[in-house]
Amino acid sequence: MAKLFFLLSGESESLPAAEVKAILEAEGYPYANTEVLDQTLRLEAELSSVQTVQVRAAFTRLCALELFKSDATETDIAEAAGNIDFKSVLKPSESFSVRINRIKNYADQAINTMRLEGKLGKIILQRTETTKVNLKSPDKTFIGIVTNEKLVFGLKLTEIQTKTFSERRPRKKPFFHPSAMPSKLARCMVNLAHAKTEDLVLDPFCGTGTSLIEATYIGCRALGVDAQRRMILGCQKNLRHFNILPEGLIWADARQLPFTRVDCVVTDPPYGRSSSTLRSTTKQLVQEVLASAHDLLGAGQRICIALPIRVNGEGKTEQLSAEISSFVKKLGYRTIESHKVFVHRTLTREVLVYEKE
Secondary structure, three states, X not given: OXXXXXXXXXXXXXXXXXXXXXXXXXXXXXXXXXXXXXXXXXXXXXXXXXXXXXXXXXXXXXXXXXXXXXXXXXXXXXXXXXXXXXXXXXXXOOEEEEEEEEOOOOOOOOOOHHHHHHHHHHHHHHOOOOOEEOOOOOOEEEEEEEEOOEEEEEXXXXXOOOHXXXXXXXXXOOOOOOOOOOHHHHHHHHHHOOOOOOOEEEEOOXXXXXXXXXXXXXXXXXXXXXXXXXXXXXXXXXXXXXXXXXXXXXXXXXXXXXXXXXXXXXXXXXXXXXXXXXXXXXXXXXXXXXXXXXXXOOOOOEEEEEEEEEEOOOOOEEEHHHHOHXXXXXXXXXXXXXXXXXXXXXXXXXXXXXXXX
Protein backbone atom coordinates (compact mmCIF):
# COMPACT_ATOMS: atom_id res chain seq x y z
CA MET A 1 0.00 0.00 0.00
CA ALA A 2 1.09 3.57 -0.68
CA LYS A 3 1.01 6.58 1.62
CA LEU A 4 -1.60 8.98 0.26
CA PHE A 5 -3.14 12.27 1.30
CA PHE A 6 -6.27 14.03 0.09
CA LEU A 7 -6.97 17.76 0.08
CA LEU A 8 -10.61 18.03 1.14
CA SER A 9 -13.30 20.61 0.59
CA GLY A 10 -14.01 23.01 3.43
CA GLU A 11 -17.77 22.88 2.77
CA SER A 12 -18.33 20.45 5.64
CA GLU A 13 -16.30 19.60 8.71
CA SER A 14 -16.71 15.82 8.65
CA LEU A 15 -18.36 14.72 5.38
CA PRO A 16 -15.34 14.92 3.02
CA ALA A 17 -13.13 12.51 4.99
CA ALA A 18 -16.06 10.18 5.64
CA GLU A 19 -16.85 10.17 1.92
CA VAL A 20 -13.33 9.11 0.88
CA LYS A 21 -13.34 6.27 3.42
CA ALA A 22 -16.82 5.16 2.31
CA ILE A 23 -15.70 5.05 -1.34
CA LEU A 24 -12.73 2.85 -0.46
CA GLU A 25 -14.93 0.56 1.63
CA ALA A 26 -17.63 0.31 -1.05
CA GLU A 27 -15.11 -0.61 -3.74
CA GLY A 28 -13.24 -3.10 -1.55
CA TYR A 29 -9.98 -1.18 -1.07
CA PRO A 30 -8.40 -1.81 2.34
CA TYR A 31 -6.86 1.20 4.03
CA ALA A 32 -4.86 1.79 7.21
CA ASN A 33 -3.13 4.36 9.40
CA THR A 34 -5.83 6.99 8.90
CA GLU A 35 -5.30 10.52 10.19
CA VAL A 36 -7.85 13.30 9.73
CA LEU A 37 -6.45 16.82 9.79
CA ASP A 38 -8.26 20.03 8.95
CA GLN A 39 -9.27 19.62 5.26
CA THR A 40 -6.70 16.85 4.87
CA LEU A 41 -6.99 13.07 5.09
CA ARG A 42 -3.89 10.88 5.35
CA LEU A 43 -4.01 7.10 4.91
CA GLU A 44 -2.37 4.10 3.28
CA ALA A 45 -4.14 2.39 0.39
CA GLU A 46 -3.48 0.89 -3.03
CA LEU A 47 -2.49 3.40 -5.71
CA SER A 48 -5.29 2.09 -7.94
CA SER A 49 -7.83 3.42 -5.43
CA VAL A 50 -6.97 7.00 -6.40
CA GLN A 51 -8.73 6.75 -9.75
CA THR A 52 -11.86 5.43 -8.03
CA VAL A 53 -11.91 8.35 -5.61
CA GLN A 54 -11.37 10.73 -8.52
CA VAL A 55 -14.43 9.40 -10.34
CA ARG A 56 -16.75 9.23 -7.33
CA ALA A 57 -15.86 11.91 -4.77
CA ALA A 58 -17.77 15.17 -4.40
CA PHE A 59 -15.86 16.81 -1.54
CA THR A 60 -12.24 15.99 -2.49
CA ARG A 61 -10.04 18.44 -4.40
CA LEU A 62 -6.89 16.41 -5.07
CA CYS A 63 -4.90 13.36 -4.09
CA ALA A 64 -1.15 13.07 -3.70
CA LEU A 65 1.49 10.45 -2.94
CA GLU A 66 2.89 11.45 0.44
CA LEU A 67 6.65 11.91 0.63
CA PHE A 68 6.94 13.38 4.12
CA LYS A 69 5.13 15.05 6.99
CA SER A 70 6.85 17.52 9.30
CA ASP A 71 6.22 20.35 11.71
CA ALA A 72 5.34 23.54 9.85
CA THR A 73 8.63 25.39 10.37
CA GLU A 74 11.10 26.05 7.57
CA THR A 75 13.90 24.30 9.49
CA ASP A 76 11.94 21.09 10.06
CA ILE A 77 10.60 21.10 6.50
CA ALA A 78 14.07 21.56 4.98
CA GLU A 79 15.44 18.73 7.12
CA ALA A 80 12.60 16.38 6.16
CA ALA A 81 12.88 17.24 2.45
CA GLY A 82 16.63 16.67 2.56
CA ASN A 83 16.03 13.05 3.51
CA ILE A 84 13.76 12.29 0.54
CA ASP A 85 14.95 10.47 -2.58
CA PHE A 86 13.28 12.70 -5.15
CA LYS A 87 14.91 10.70 -7.96
CA SER A 88 12.37 7.96 -7.24
CA VAL A 89 9.51 10.21 -8.37
CA LEU A 90 11.22 12.65 -10.74
CA LYS A 91 13.07 11.32 -13.80
CA PRO A 92 16.06 13.08 -15.40
CA SER A 93 15.06 16.04 -17.58
CA GLU A 94 11.50 16.16 -16.21
CA SER A 95 10.10 19.52 -15.21
CA PHE A 96 8.25 20.24 -11.98
CA SER A 97 6.59 22.88 -9.87
CA VAL A 98 5.96 23.19 -6.13
CA ARG A 99 2.65 24.46 -4.76
CA ILE A 100 1.90 25.06 -1.08
CA ASN A 101 -1.68 25.32 0.16
CA ARG A 102 -2.34 26.87 3.55
CA ILE A 103 -5.52 25.77 5.32
CA LYS A 104 -7.07 28.72 7.15
CA ASN A 105 -4.39 30.49 9.22
CA TYR A 106 -2.28 27.55 10.33
CA ALA A 107 1.41 28.46 10.78
CA ASP A 108 0.58 31.94 9.48
CA GLN A 109 3.54 33.57 11.20
CA ALA A 110 6.02 30.72 10.75
CA ILE A 111 5.54 30.04 7.04
CA ASN A 112 5.74 32.24 3.96
CA THR A 113 4.27 29.93 1.32
CA MET A 114 5.94 31.58 -1.70
CA ARG A 115 9.36 31.49 -0.06
CA LEU A 116 8.79 27.88 1.00
CA GLU A 117 7.87 26.88 -2.57
CA GLY A 118 11.17 28.33 -3.76
CA LYS A 119 13.18 26.68 -0.99
CA LEU A 120 11.66 23.25 -1.65
CA GLY A 121 12.18 23.72 -5.38
CA LYS A 122 15.91 24.28 -4.81
CA ILE A 123 16.17 21.17 -2.63
CA ILE A 124 14.46 19.08 -5.32
CA LEU A 125 16.80 20.48 -8.01
CA GLN A 126 19.81 19.61 -5.87
CA ARG A 127 18.63 16.05 -5.27
CA THR A 128 17.68 15.18 -8.87
CA GLU A 129 19.45 15.09 -12.24
CA THR A 130 18.90 17.59 -15.08
CA THR A 131 15.43 18.47 -13.84
CA LYS A 132 14.03 21.97 -14.17
CA VAL A 133 11.32 24.17 -12.75
CA ASN A 134 8.31 24.92 -14.94
CA LEU A 135 5.52 26.85 -13.26
CA LYS A 136 3.12 26.89 -16.21
CA SER A 137 3.03 23.33 -17.56
CA PRO A 138 5.25 21.04 -15.46
CA ASP A 139 5.57 17.32 -16.04
CA LYS A 140 4.94 16.82 -12.33
CA THR A 141 3.61 18.93 -9.48
CA PHE A 142 4.60 18.66 -5.84
CA ILE A 143 1.90 19.65 -3.37
CA GLY A 144 2.24 20.75 0.23
CA ILE A 145 -0.61 21.36 2.66
CA VAL A 146 -0.05 23.42 5.78
CA THR A 147 -2.65 22.35 8.33
CA ASN A 148 -2.79 21.77 12.09
CA GLU A 149 0.72 23.28 12.36
CA LYS A 150 2.09 20.49 10.11
CA LEU A 151 3.18 20.31 6.49
CA VAL A 152 2.08 17.26 4.49
CA PHE A 153 4.09 17.12 1.26
CA GLY A 154 4.00 14.87 -1.79
CA LEU A 155 3.58 14.31 -5.52
CA LYS A 156 0.19 15.22 -6.96
CA LEU A 157 -1.51 12.20 -8.50
CA THR A 158 -4.83 13.67 -9.57
CA GLU A 159 -6.93 16.79 -9.29
CA ILE A 160 -10.70 16.48 -9.09
CA GLN A 161 -12.82 18.79 -11.21
CA THR A 162 -15.99 19.97 -9.44
CA LYS A 163 -17.35 22.18 -12.23
CA THR A 164 -19.76 19.46 -13.34
CA PHE A 165 -21.50 19.61 -9.97
CA SER A 166 -22.22 23.32 -10.38
CA GLU A 167 -23.61 22.57 -13.84
CA ARG A 168 -26.09 20.20 -12.15
CA ARG A 169 -27.08 22.47 -9.29
CA PRO A 170 -30.86 22.70 -8.64
CA ARG A 171 -31.52 25.96 -10.51
CA LYS A 172 -29.65 24.71 -13.58
CA LYS A 173 -32.09 21.84 -14.07
CA PRO A 174 -35.19 22.21 -16.28
CA PHE A 175 -37.45 21.34 -13.34
CA PHE A 176 -36.67 23.22 -10.12
CA HIS A 177 -38.05 22.87 -6.62
CA PRO A 178 -36.83 24.90 -3.60
CA SER A 179 -36.36 21.77 -1.46
CA ALA A 180 -33.98 20.16 -3.97
CA MET A 181 -30.69 18.91 -2.55
CA PRO A 182 -27.35 20.19 -3.96
CA SER A 183 -25.76 17.69 -6.34
CA LYS A 184 -22.53 17.50 -4.31
CA LEU A 185 -24.36 16.49 -1.16
CA ALA A 186 -26.47 13.95 -3.06
CA ARG A 187 -23.32 12.37 -4.56
CA CYS A 188 -21.73 12.22 -1.13
CA MET A 189 -24.82 10.49 0.30
CA VAL A 190 -24.74 7.89 -2.48
CA ASN A 191 -21.12 7.22 -1.55
CA LEU A 192 -21.88 7.00 2.17
CA ALA A 193 -24.54 4.39 1.35
CA HIS A 194 -21.76 2.18 -0.12
CA ALA A 195 -23.39 2.10 -3.57
CA LYS A 196 -21.30 0.20 -6.13
CA THR A 197 -21.38 -0.11 -9.90
CA GLU A 198 -24.61 -1.78 -11.05
CA ASP A 199 -26.16 -1.55 -7.55
CA LEU A 200 -29.84 -0.61 -7.47
CA VAL A 201 -30.14 2.69 -5.56
CA LEU A 202 -33.62 3.66 -4.35
CA ASP A 203 -34.78 7.15 -3.47
CA PRO A 204 -38.32 6.92 -2.04
CA PHE A 205 -38.65 10.74 -2.14
CA CYS A 206 -36.90 11.33 -5.45
CA GLY A 207 -38.26 14.86 -6.01
CA THR A 208 -36.29 16.55 -8.78
CA GLY A 209 -34.08 13.48 -9.20
CA THR A 210 -30.76 14.74 -7.85
CA SER A 211 -29.81 11.52 -6.04
CA LEU A 212 -30.85 9.43 -9.06
CA ILE A 213 -28.65 11.54 -11.35
CA GLU A 214 -25.64 11.32 -9.06
CA ALA A 215 -26.06 7.57 -8.53
CA THR A 216 -26.22 7.01 -12.29
CA TYR A 217 -23.05 9.05 -12.86
CA ILE A 218 -21.02 6.57 -10.79
CA GLY A 219 -22.47 3.56 -12.60
CA CYS A 220 -25.42 2.61 -10.41
CA ARG A 221 -28.96 1.77 -11.45
CA ALA A 222 -31.45 4.33 -10.15
CA LEU A 223 -35.00 3.80 -8.95
CA GLY A 224 -37.18 6.74 -7.91
CA VAL A 225 -40.48 7.00 -6.05
CA ASP A 226 -42.51 10.08 -5.20
CA ALA A 227 -46.06 10.54 -3.91
CA GLN A 228 -46.66 13.65 -6.05
CA ARG A 229 -47.34 13.16 -9.72
CA ARG A 230 -45.92 16.57 -10.63
CA MET A 231 -42.62 15.66 -8.97
CA ILE A 232 -42.40 12.42 -10.95
CA LEU A 233 -43.06 14.34 -14.17
CA GLY A 234 -40.49 16.98 -13.20
CA CYS A 235 -37.95 14.33 -12.25
CA GLN A 236 -38.53 12.64 -15.59
CA LYS A 237 -37.83 15.95 -17.36
CA ASN A 238 -34.55 16.41 -15.44
CA LEU A 239 -33.37 12.86 -16.12
CA ARG A 240 -34.14 13.25 -19.81
CA HIS A 241 -32.15 16.52 -19.83
CA PHE A 242 -29.06 14.61 -18.61
CA ASN A 243 -29.72 11.63 -20.92
CA ILE A 244 -30.37 9.33 -17.98
CA LEU A 245 -32.63 6.31 -18.27
CA PRO A 246 -33.60 5.19 -14.74
CA GLU A 247 -34.45 1.68 -13.72
CA GLY A 248 -37.87 3.08 -12.92
CA LEU A 249 -39.83 6.17 -11.80
CA ILE A 250 -42.95 5.33 -9.83
CA TRP A 251 -45.78 7.50 -8.54
CA ALA A 252 -46.36 5.82 -5.18
CA ASP A 253 -46.47 6.25 -1.41
CA ALA A 254 -42.99 5.84 0.08
CA ARG A 255 -44.54 4.27 3.17
CA GLN A 256 -45.68 1.30 1.11
CA LEU A 257 -42.84 0.65 -1.31
CA PRO A 258 -43.85 -1.71 -4.14
CA PHE A 259 -40.53 -3.60 -4.37
CA THR A 260 -38.94 -6.69 -2.91
CA ARG A 261 -35.22 -5.83 -2.95
CA VAL A 262 -32.80 -2.94 -3.52
CA ASP A 263 -29.09 -2.59 -2.72
CA CYS A 264 -29.20 0.70 -0.81
CA VAL A 265 -31.45 3.66 -0.10
CA VAL A 266 -30.50 7.35 -0.39
CA THR A 267 -33.10 9.97 0.42
CA ASP A 268 -33.96 13.42 1.73
CA PRO A 269 -37.54 13.23 3.08
CA PRO A 270 -39.84 16.27 2.94
CA TYR A 271 -39.76 18.50 6.00
CA GLY A 272 -43.20 20.05 5.49
CA ARG A 273 -42.54 23.66 4.50
CA SER A 274 -41.95 23.66 0.76
CA SER A 275 -42.86 19.99 0.27
CA SER A 276 -45.60 17.58 1.29
CA THR A 277 -45.28 15.16 4.20
CA LEU A 278 -48.26 13.09 3.01
CA ARG A 279 -50.52 14.41 5.80
CA SER A 280 -48.21 12.95 8.45
CA THR A 281 -45.77 14.60 10.81
CA THR A 282 -42.19 14.44 9.60
CA LYS A 283 -41.41 12.06 12.45
CA GLN A 284 -44.22 9.67 11.52
CA LEU A 285 -43.29 9.79 7.86
CA VAL A 286 -39.62 9.05 8.48
CA GLN A 287 -40.40 6.17 10.83
CA GLU A 288 -42.81 4.57 8.35
CA VAL A 289 -40.37 4.95 5.47
CA LEU A 290 -37.50 3.47 7.50
CA ALA A 291 -39.74 0.51 8.32
CA SER A 292 -40.77 0.08 4.67
CA ALA A 293 -37.17 0.33 3.43
CA HIS A 294 -35.91 -2.13 6.06
CA ASP A 295 -37.74 -4.99 4.33
CA LEU A 296 -35.95 -4.24 1.04
CA LEU A 297 -32.39 -4.38 2.38
CA GLY A 298 -30.16 -7.30 3.20
CA ALA A 299 -27.95 -7.56 6.28
CA GLY A 300 -25.08 -5.05 6.09
CA GLN A 301 -26.80 -2.88 3.46
CA ARG A 302 -27.31 0.80 4.11
CA ILE A 303 -29.72 3.70 4.03
CA CYS A 304 -28.32 7.22 3.94
CA ILE A 305 -30.96 9.75 4.95
CA ALA A 306 -31.00 13.50 5.61
CA LEU A 307 -33.07 14.55 8.62
CA PRO A 308 -33.82 18.05 9.92
CA ILE A 309 -32.32 19.75 12.95
CA ARG A 310 -34.48 22.80 13.59
CA VAL A 311 -34.36 25.77 15.91
CA ASN A 312 -37.92 26.49 17.05
CA GLY A 313 -39.48 29.82 17.95
CA GLU A 314 -38.23 29.51 21.52
CA GLY A 315 -34.66 29.01 20.34
CA LYS A 316 -34.60 25.33 21.26
CA THR A 317 -33.00 22.72 19.00
CA GLU A 318 -35.23 19.93 17.70
CA GLN A 319 -33.21 16.97 16.44
CA LEU A 320 -35.35 14.35 14.72
CA SER A 321 -32.69 11.62 14.78
CA ALA A 322 -32.61 11.75 18.58
CA GLU A 323 -36.40 11.47 18.74
CA ILE A 324 -36.45 8.30 16.61
CA SER A 325 -33.22 6.65 17.81
CA SER A 326 -34.94 3.96 19.90
CA PHE A 327 -37.37 3.24 17.04
CA VAL A 328 -34.46 2.87 14.60
CA LYS A 329 -32.73 0.41 16.92
CA LYS A 330 -35.90 -1.67 17.39
CA LEU A 331 -36.33 -1.89 13.62
CA GLY A 332 -32.94 -3.58 13.37
CA TYR A 333 -30.72 -0.74 12.14
CA ARG A 334 -27.47 0.34 13.69
CA THR A 335 -26.27 3.92 13.32
CA ILE A 336 -22.94 4.07 11.47
CA GLU A 337 -22.28 7.80 11.34
CA SER A 338 -23.83 11.26 11.50
CA HIS A 339 -22.82 14.56 9.88
CA LYS A 340 -24.29 18.05 10.13
CA VAL A 341 -24.76 20.31 7.09
CA PHE A 342 -25.86 23.91 7.70
CA VAL A 343 -28.73 25.07 5.45
CA HIS A 344 -29.87 28.34 7.03
CA ARG A 345 -30.37 29.97 10.42
CA THR A 346 -33.25 27.74 11.51
CA LEU A 347 -32.40 24.51 9.66
CA THR A 348 -29.45 22.15 9.56
CA ARG A 349 -29.48 18.86 7.68
CA GLU A 350 -28.23 15.86 9.58
CA VAL A 351 -26.90 13.20 7.22
CA LEU A 352 -27.17 9.80 8.85
CA VAL A 353 -26.09 6.35 7.73
CA TYR A 354 -28.03 3.40 9.07
CA GLU A 355 -27.00 -0.20 8.40
CA LYS A 356 -29.36 -3.17 8.56
CA GLU A 357 -28.18 -5.69 11.13
